[in-house]
Amino acid sequence: MAASPASIRQRRSGLRFTDRRKLFLFCLAVPAVIYVIVVALYPLAQGILYSFYDYNLLRRGGRMVFVGLDNYVELLTDATGQRALINTFAFTFGAVFFEFIFGLGLAMLLWRDGRFNRIALAFLLIPVTITPLVVGLIFRALLAVDYGYIGYYLAEWGITSPRGLFAGTTTALPTLIFIDIWEWTPLVALILLAGLKSLPGDILEAASADGATAWQRFRLVILPLLLPTVFLALVLRMMDAFRVFDSIFVTTGGGPADATNSLMVYGVKQGLQFFNIGYASAIGNVTILCIAFIAAVFALLIRRADVRANET
Amino acid sequence: MIPVLWLVATAYKPPKDMFSSPPTFIFEPTLHNFQRVFEVFDVWSLLKSSIIISVGSAVLSLLLGVPAGYALARSNSRYAIWVAYFFLAIRIVPIIATLIPFYLMMRDIGLLGTWWAVILINTTLNCAFVTWMMFSYFRSLPSDMEEAALTDGCTLWGAFYRVALPTVVPGIIASALFCVMFSWNDFLVAMFLTNMDSKPLSVALLAAFGTKDITWGTLGALAHFSTIPIMLMALFLNRYFVQGLTRGVH
Numbered sequence: 001m002a003a004s005p006a007s008i009r010q011r012r013s014g015l016r017f018t019d020r021r022k023l024f025l026f027c028l029a030v031p032a033v034i035y036v037i038v039v040a041l042y043p044l045a046q047g048i049l050y051s052f053y054d055y056n057l058l059r060r061g062g063r064m065v066f067v068g069l070d071n072y073v074e075l076l077t078d079a080t081g082q083r084a085l086i087n088t089f090a091f092t093f094g095a096v097f098f099e100f101i102f103g104l105g106l107a108m109l110l111w112r113d114g115r116f117n118r119i120a121l122a123f124l125l126i127p128v129t130i131t132p133l134v135v136g137l138i139f140r141a142l143l144a145v146d147y148g149y150i151g152y153y154l155a156e157w158g159i160t161s162p163r164g165l166f167a168g169t170t171t172a173l174p175t176l177i178f179i180d181i182w183e184w185t186p187l188v189a190l191i192l193l194a195g196l197k198s199l200p201g202d203i204l205e206a207a208s209a210d211g212a213t214a215w216q217r218f219r220l221v222i223l224p225l226l227l228p229t230v231f232l233a234l235v236l237r238m239m240d241a242f243r244v245f246d247s248i249f250v251t252t253g254g255g256p257a258d259a260t261n262s263l264m265v266y267g268v269k270q271g272l273q274f275f276n277i278g279y280a281s282a283i284g285n286v287t288i289l290c291i292a293f294i295a296a297v298f299a300l301l302i303r304r305a306d307v308r309a310n311e312t
Numbered sequence: 313m314i315p316v317l318w319l320v321a322t323a324y325k326p327p328k329d330m331f332s333s334p335p336t337f338i339f340e341p342t343l344h345n346f347q348r349v350f351e352v353f354d355v356w357s358l359l360k361s362s363i364i365i366s367v368g369s370a371v372l373s374l375l376l377g378v379p380a381g382y383a384l385a386r387s388n389s390r391y392a393i394w395v396a397y398f399f400l401a402i403r404i405v406p407i408i409a410t411l412i413p414f415y416l417m418m419r420d421i422g423l424l425g426t427w428w429a430v431i432l433i434n435t436t437l438n439c440a441f442v443t444w445m446m447f448s449y450f451r452s453l454p455s456d457m458e459e460a461a462l463t464d465g466c467t468l469w470g471a472f473y474r475v476a477l478p479t480v481v482p483g484i485i486a487s488a489l490f491c492v493m494f495s496w497n498d499f500l501v502a503m504f505l506t507n508m509d510s511k512p513l514s515v516a517l518l519a520a521f522g523t524k525d526i527t528w529g530t531l532g533a534l535a536h537f538s539t540i541p542i543m544l545m546a547l548f549l550n551r552y553f554v555q556g557l558t559r560g561v562h
Contacts, residue, residue, distance in 0.1 A: 024468040025383040032380035032443055033395065040402050040436040043413035050413065122547060129546040131497045133514055134535045137521060141528050190554055243406045245500060250521065267408040272504050277412055284409030291404055 050281040057275035064278075071282035083258045084266040085286075087173060091262060092241040092294075095180040099237055100230075102181065103188030108218075110189070111196050121193075124186040132183065136250035139179050140166070166252050169259040176260055179247050184240075188233050195229025196222070227305050235298045242291050263287045345529035352530065353516055359537060361427065362496055362512035368431040370491035373438035378484060380439075381446025382472060386455060396447050402440040407501060410436075415504060425507035433501055438491040445556070449483035450476065486556030489549055493542055513538040 015023075051071050053064040075081040106124075110117045127135070142150045143165050154165070165175040199222065207221045223230075245264040248254060254261035254269070263283055271280025349355060380399075384392045411433070418429040457479070458471040466475070477484075499514035506515060517534055546553050 021468060022387075022389075025387050028379035028472070029383035029387075029395065032376040032399075032439055035376055036399065036402055036436055036440060039414070039432055040405065040410060040440070043410040043417060044405065046413035046416075047409050122550060125546050125550055125553065126543060129493065129543045130539050131499075131514060131517075131535075131542070133497070133499050133517060134539055137517070137531060137535070194554060239404050249500075250518065264406060264408055268500065271408065271412045272415070277416075280408070280412055284406065284412070287406045288409050291406065295404060 047281045047284055050277050051285050053278045055276075055278040057277060067278070071279050072286070074279065075282055075286060080258050080261065080266065081283075084261045084263050084283075087258075087260060088242060088244070088262045088264075088287075088290075090173065091177055091180070091244055092238055094174075094177045095184070095241050096234060096237045098177075098181045099185045099188045100234060102185045103192055103233065104230075106185065106189035107192035107196055110193055121190075124190060126186075127183050128187045128190070130183075132246035133250060135179065135183050136247040139175075139182075139247075140251045143175070167256055169256055172252050172256060172260045176244075176248055176251065179251075180241060180244065183247075184237060188237060191233040191236070192226070192229060195226050195232075199225050228302065231298055231302045231305070235295060238294050238298075239291050242287070242294065263290075345533040348530045349533045353520070353534065355534070355537060357509075358511065358513045358516050361506070361510055362514070362538070364427050365430050365434070365502065365512055366492045366495035368427065369434040369438055369495045370488050372431065372435045373442045373491050374484065374488060376435070376439045377442025377487070378446050378477075379472070380443045381448075382450050382476060384443070384447045385450035386458075396444060399440040399443040399447075403437060403444065405437075407437075411501060411504065418505060424505060425510060427506070427510050429505040430495075430502050430510075430512075433505070434491075434495045434498065438494060441490065441494075442487045445487050446480065446483060449480045453479055482552055482555060485549065486552040489545065489553055490556050492545070496538075496542055 050064075052066060052068060054067045054070070055064040076085075110120055110124075143154075144152075165171045203221060203225070204217070207217045212220070243264055244262050245268065248260055248262055248265050249268075252260045254265045264287065267280050267283035267287065270276045270283060384396045414433050415424070418424045418432075423429045423432070453476075455476075458475050461471045461475045462468070496512075497514065499512075499518055502512050502515045503518065506512070511519075513534070517531065517538060520531060520534060
């Protein structure tokens with residue numbers, strides 16, 4: 001009986017083949033794991049440590065004083081901190097809600113394969129690829145009351161206050177939500193469209209052959225099948241919307257009167273402008289907890305939806 | 313679409329029409345703003361920084377992430393899936409939570425103000441993203457081909473490099489695309505970690521924005537440089553781009 005090449009190599013190396021394979025895979029994975037631990041996990045752990053200290057780099061000597069949970073208590077009781085927390089949640093849910101509605105509508109419209117749709121699809125990519133910083137700058141200029149194409153007429157016709165959308169405490173946050181919707185609805189549409197295109201065609205045909213109306217088909221067949229993709233799009237956008245920074249930073253910088261301050265903007269200001277390391281670390285950790293919470297809720301929802309889909 | 317057209321239009325607008333009130337719609341296009349951009353900024357050096365940072369981070373992320381994704385997908389160990397989830401979790405960490413300690417770390421080892429600092433921190437998120445994405449790619453492919461190659465006398469490395477790797481080229485392109493885009497668009501990290509010599513386009517844009525002698529036209533012209541490369545890349549490779557969007561996260 002001829003020995004297989006694998007068994008020859010086994011004898012030569014002295015190690016059993018499965019063990020060598022394990023070792024090989026281990027060696028492939030290790031560099032990335034070590035890298036992420038050193039450059040991401042280690043700073044993260046340090047950030048958690050800092051958050052329990054009163055630590056300001058600008059103070060002479062830069063001594064760290066242990067203050068326990070004081071930084072967290074301050075964030076949750078301080079008016080600015082509370083405002084930032086509320087703004088971040090309002091921004092996230094407001095923006096993602098409309099992005100989902102519009103994105104689903106766009107995806108349904110572009111579902112059919114055609115020349116027009118392919119061109120429209122290419123255009124959809126454009127807002128997604130523009131640097132978010134530039135998007136913020138564009139809108140800042142467009143909405144300016146004295147020379148912006150949109151801002152000037154809105155103010156001139158008395159639709160908005162003469163000082164513009166970004167200057168009003170009640171209009172600034174909705175304006176930022178609008179910008180986010182403009183920028184990211186195409187992305188949601190693209191993800192949902194990819195989901196729609198992967199739906200099994202025979203089920204859809206069967207449903208229309210059974211005489212289901214368009215709405216029935218949508219509600220009873222398409223939507224349940226699309227559910228995993230829907231969750232994917234929602235989770236992705238929520239996590240990113242929660243971290244919003246660029247657009248706020250270049251348009252309002254968190255103002256007027258904290259009306260648009262988000263956790264990220266607040267944290268960056270505290271940490272990297274005032275070098276209030278302890279407090280900024282606490283803000284960062286609260287942001288992580290919130291995002292993890294959102295992700296966990298969605299993971300549970302996906303599991304439940306999966307179970308339901310399998311039962312029916 | 314209007315905001316994009318505005319960006320393009322502004323860049324060719326003569327200064328006198330820039331701040332007219334009410335805004336003018338008809339103007340004589342000029343290249344004046346592009347001239348100004350080159351007078352005020354060292355555009356080529358900014359572009360070079362942006363390219364070094366984004367390509368550097370993409371290459372490093374692929375070198376680390378592709379083998380790791382393969383190993384996790386092919387391993388029979390029950391820990392593999394947890395390691396994969398660990399990479400996914402790293403991806404959702406907001407930058408503010410790691411940036412400050414990282415800033416202090418870079419200051420201590422003297423890398424603050426260099427391209428390395430930006431590349432290193434961008435690579436954590438990108439590498440986590442690539443690992444997770446390649447994990448999902450390799451897992452969806454059967455390992456039969458590699459098994460066959462191994463019994464034909466191929467080495468373990470050969471089975472990975474010559475058999476498995478070519479089958480996931482679309483995934484690698486999609487990953488690279490996203491790494492480059494992510495690093496290119498970032499300015500928060502670069503703003504704090506680079507200095508005059510190493511700052512990329514995005515940081516220059518932000519800095520320019522605050523200064524008096526920069527008009528919207530100049531800014532619009534400068535924004536051309538920061539926007540067009542990524543836009544072209546996405547348009548030409550749009551098949552991979554969309555693939556990356558949908559594969560990278562679940």
